Amino acid sequence: MAWTLSDIPDQTGRIALVTGASSGLGLETARALASHGATAVLGCRSRTKAEAARRELLPTAAGPIDLLDLDLADLASVERAAAEMADRYGRLDLLINNAGVMAPPRRLTRQGFELQFGTNHLGHFAFTRALLPLLRHRPGARVVTVTSGAQYFGRLDFDDLQGERRYDRWKAYSQSKLANVAFALELQQRLDAGSGGDTASGSSRILSLAAHPGLARTNLQPDSVAANGSRVEALAYRLMDPLFQSAAMGALPQLFAATAPEAQPGGHYGPNRWGGMRGWPTAVRIAPAALDPEQRQRLWQVSEELLARAIPTGDCP
Template sequence: MQSLRSLFSAPWSSTAKLDGKTVVITGANTGIGKETALDLAKRGAKIIMGCRDMEKAEAAVKEIIEGSASQNVSCLKLDLSDSKSIREFAEAINKEPKLDILINNAGVMVCPYGKTADGFEMQIGVNHFGHFLLTYLLIDLIKKSAPARIITVSSMAHSWGSINLEDINSEKSYDKSKAYAQSKLANVLFSHTLAKKLEGTGVTTYSLHPGVVQTDLWRHLNGPQQFVMKMVSPFTKNSVQGAQTTIYCAVEPSLENQTGGYYSDCAPAKCSAAGKDDDLAQKLWELSCRLLSITWE
C-alpha cells in the first residue's frame, strides 16, 4: 500500500540546511547511500562515506563533489564484515570534533551462505552486527554532538522476519531470504532499543523502509525472482526516490522530538508486531553484546 500511496501523494521536500554538521554514511558509493550523500552534501553537511571498495568510493566522492559543489566529501575504508576494519574506521571518525548524523545504510541482500571475518552469517553480520558495533564505537562522540540522529536503513522485509536467538547465524539451516528478513528485523529492534537507551541524551533514532528500490542489491536474486522484479519494476523506485525517506529522517525538523520510530515514504509507518517486541529487542541486544564481546548498558 505504501508505495501506491507514494505514487499519488506529493513528494516530500525540505529546504533544511546542514551547514556545520558532520554526517557519516555507510555503503555510500552506490544506490540510495550515494544519493543520500549527494543530497546532504548539497545541504552543506560534511560527508564521510564508509565504503568497502575504495576504488568505487573514490569515484563516487568525485561525482558527489561535482554534483553538490561541495569539497567537504571524503571516504574511508570500512568493511562491515570485519570487526577489525570497523574499529579502525571508528578510531578515525572519533578524531572528528563532532558527529551529528550517523546513517547505517550499507547492506547485503539474499546472498549465498557465507561468514564474516568474525564468524557471523554474512547478512546478520553486515546488516546488524557490523552496524551495532560501529554505533557502539561512535556513541560517545554522537552524544557529545547532541542534538544528533542515528538512522538505520531496514526494509519492509523485516515484517516477514523472525529472530532465531538459538541459531542467529543460520548454522542449522540456511534460507537466504529468511536470513535477510531476520537481519532487517534486527535493524528495527536495534533502533527501537537504542532509542530507549538514549532517552534524555538529545540523540534520536529512526529505522526505515526505503521502498522497493532498483539497486545492486538485486544481484543475488534467482531467475524467477528477477522475473518478478522486472514485472513490478514500474512500481519500484529509483535510487533518488529510494533515498528520500533516509533524507527525511536525517533532516525533517518535526522529527526532532520523535525517536525509535519506523518510517516509509517520508512518513511514520507501521512496523511488524515483532519489531515492537521489547522482550525480543532486549534479548537480541544482550546476545549482540555477548557475541561482539562488548558491554553496552
C-alpha cells in the first residue's frame, strides 16, 4: 500500500531542522513536518527567501516555524548555525540534510572547496557532526541525508576530489550525491560502534538514513540551467517535463526516512516506479561504491582532514 503524508506520525514536541527549506523538496518537507505538529526550523542561506517560506507554511502549520541562517558553502556559517541551534533549543530530533546545488560551472565555497562537493557533502558533514550532541539521547532522533539517482553514475575520485585537474560538472554532482549516501551509511556504522564523531559516543539510538526523490519539479533544474547557460539542457528539461513528479511527491521518500516507524537504520528510500524516477516511497538499491566500507571510511577520513585544514574566514567560534 502507498505510504502518503497521512501516514506521518504526530510530530508534536519534536524539533525538525531542514536544510535548504526555502524551495522544492526542503519546503515540502518542512510543510509536512510542521503540519504534523513539529517545530520546523528552516535552515536557509537567504533570509528573504526563508521569510517567504515561513509565510507560505504558516497557514497549514500545527507547530512553530523558526528560521536559521545557514550557508553550507561557508564553514563559519555552518558552525554559527549549529551553535545557534544549541543556544535556542539545546536539542534536536530530526536533521534533514536536504540542500543542494546541481552542475554549476566550477566554483568554490568560501573556504575554497569545489562548490558541489563543498556544499552537498562537506557542509552537511560538518553540520551533522556539530549537531550530533543535540540529537544524542533524543528518543527517535534521525539524520536523513538527501541523495539522488545520480549516485549510481558517481565515483569518488580521491585523486581529484575537488576537480582541480579536470572538472566535469555532472561528474562532480554525481560524486557529491554518492558522497551523500556513503556518508549516511558510514554515519550509521559509526553511531552503532559508538564513534559517530568526537562528541557522539553513546549515541547509538540516532538513526542515519538516506533518501532520493526521483525526478521532481523544483528550482534545481532551472537554477542549474541559469548557472551554466546550456540551451541544450534547457531544452532537455522541457522535453523531459512529463516525467517529473511534483516536489510534494519527491519529498515523500525523505519524509518516510524521517518519520516512518518501519524505516531502517542505514536505510535508503526512493520512489517505487519507473526505475525509481517517480512513485511512492520504498526501499531502493544503494550504489555499490557506497556499500564498500573502505571507500566510505576513506571519504570520512578525507572529509575530516579537509575540514581540519580549512581555515574559516568568518568569525567562527
